[in-house]
Amino acid sequence: MEHRSHHTRQKKPLLVILGAGESGFGAAVLGMKQGFDVFVSDGGEIKEIYKSQLKHHRIPFEEKGHSIDKILVADLVIKSPGIPEKAGIVQALRKQRIPVIGEIEFAARYTDAKTVCITGSNGKSTTTMLTYHILQKAGINVGLAGNIGKSFALQVATEQYEVYVLEISSFMLDDMYDFRADIAVLLNITPDHLDRYDYKMENYVNSKFRITRNQRGNDIFIYCKDDPETNKALTAKEINATMYPFSLTEEVQYGAYLNEEKEIVITLPNQERFIMSINDLALQGKHNVYNNMASGIVAKVWELRNESIRESMGDFVNIPHRLEHVTKISGIEFINDSKATNVNSVWYALESLPGKIVLIMGGVDKGNDYSMLRELVQSKVRGIVCLGKDNRNIHNAFEADTDVIVNTQTMSEAVQIAYHIAQKGDTVLLSPACASFDLFKNYEDRGDQFKAAVREL
Template identity: 70%
Template sequence: MERAGVRLVILGAGESGVGAAILAKKQGFEVFVSDFGEIKQAYQDELNQYKIPFEAQKHTEELILNATEVVKSPGIADKVNIVKKLKEKNIPIVSEIEFAGRYSNAKMICITGSNGKSTTTMLTYHILQNAGLNVGLAGNIGKSFARQVAQENFDYYVLEISSFMLDDMYEFKADIAVLLNITPDHLDRYDYQMANYVKSKFRIVQNQTASDHFIYCDDDLEIKNYMAYADIKSQKHPFSIEHELKNGAYLKANNLMINLTNSDQFEMTIQDLALQGKHNTYNSMASGILAKTLEIRNETIRESMGNYKNIDHRLEFVANISGITFINDSKATNVNSVWYALESLNTDVVLIMGGVDKGNDYTMLKELMRQKVKAIICLGKDNKALHDAFEDDVEVMVNTFSASEAVQIAYHMAKKGSTVLLSPACASFDLFKNYEDRGNQFKAAVKEL
């Protein structure tokens, strides 16, 4: 069906942009894709295959400012020139999730939070698959949501949703929403105002009704403060490792308990969880509650939470060489993630960190640094912020400019029984393509030792 005169412009030709273009074409829109950077050859080939016009390394205003609507990649900030001009002309800008959601009747399970999103999303997907549900996985992970709506037919979607995506979501509704935690991250995109970031995260519950579910951490101060005056229509399911709760999850002795109204009790010892460490107990609680709201059997949940394998670049075991354990946590691009990584280790640590600092406040790491970290190996072009933050807390700090140099120095500094941890707290694009590239180079360097 041809949507005469309805012009959809897509900014950004990565996975989400190309997915949105394919869906838009299928829905009969006139489509144009524009990327200010280069477009990968594989994506160019696909756009050509679908006869979708595109441009790279520029934004041609006369081809963009005539749009009926724009789908914008979450990586493009609002302060970018072309976005400002679109806003001046009142041309609606939406996220790929918002756009694709219009064309799917599947049940939407949406997971957000500053940390633990990917792990919780993958664990939830794992449980739902094991329960035999027809489920897709999208958002910040894997194939784009729009592409799957265009090409697949799932009954459920588990979506990892970032605050940048939420900022451009308006009508979309999560049937089940999960908010794991809120800690300072990406504040450069929120005028350095924590309140703006918190508000953005709570967009996960917008449009929810009394038949929907909201699963959240009751130990998180920012969430608790906001919940005190928020008007949330959905059924609330809190989780905590600090106190017992009704209609949610909590710890009793060493058991993870889930008690939901109208549902049988779930119980599992935390030693049996595949994901260890305090932060992962939270992730397992969130996924467990979610599975219970979908009436998945206790045995299936227990089995799935016991045999799950963690994702790459998130506290990923690489090797044990001469009694030294190497762990790749390249996905830790903020301070809180590093705190979680250090908190989950019970050995001395040689920490490799650094990269593009997003205005980080390192104060929360100081105590753990003093307790566990014997040396910091800085891996980045400008390490001044790290030196300023930690030179009084850690005996040795060394600057390096490549993954192999960092790994070799770490290996010589580490003692038998200690851990070399890559957990950068920073973005990677000063020395690497992305956090995956950084993690892969780290793993390759360890294998060369």
């Protein structure tokens, strides 16, 4: 443990950071820069990459446990979004009335940059990347942060962006209080992570709506008019921001909708109307029409040229492990969708792909309800290859709906069997609906092993 002597000068306020991942490390660097004494504490092991960075910046830290006496004298605590409210250390801090906030809240205090904040149960990474791509290609000085890429705090400490596109999870929103989004986007709300919300959907919905907190009349709130949970919540909530809905089913005055010619139409006050055929979008599938509408409204709020928006929507390359094209072998397409860790994401994947599909799924099941996939499995899935230690739920859910369900224990076995089941013109899709840590380090590792196995065929 490193100690630094305190001279007689005035004592600096103590900032304690719980969790030394990407956001924790970034918050530590920003804290130092803003004149705090910083102490980083992680209950688990700190990854080597962050450990060496902390040492390089001479930031004191501890791992594999918390020194309670040190933490409970903090002036301010920043906690990792992964640490739940009911954790002992958080409860102890609450008892002492020490303010506990998230890294996004902290970083926002030290920047005048505009923020575009994107949340939703599904599609937020894609929409965040797409929005960033559109703004960047139009020549805006834009940063990308939040749940994706380098931490917001680190960029506030070291970069000079005029605007940030932030992917915000519900866990992050729970630790945000005075933060104000200039543009807030809520894509959809479907059950996910309910274990963190006492299994009450309304708690999760309220969490998502924190993205509209503190917004004023000239701020923007972009939302999906077709989403039942969002609509239900809107009847009970007061939104101060200017609201722009997007919809596939009805025409809207201001916002985005799909016309009868299957074109996205975006109309904002005093601006030239934007029109683009959904066939020209780089991202196909109904859910991606929503993602493009949301990003397109942001671009129009920024008053970008239609030509520039259209070009970016047409040449966008999606994030790794999200419906990522791997290769084609003897007429069979292989797609890596390892980031699909819930049932809803798999529904999107099945919905957006043409033709017959051999689906590789399974892993650590978060109490999944597979019933929403039944119709798509009946109509589109040739066979299911289970990959996981315990696949009983998948068998029970789909035994009557598809001809083949096979169990496998390794990725190369799963890929070989899927390849044998598939016929020319089919797609082999890795879209697990489950967490990965029974057989893999994380969803990236799972996706990388899939790609490697496909290349060995």
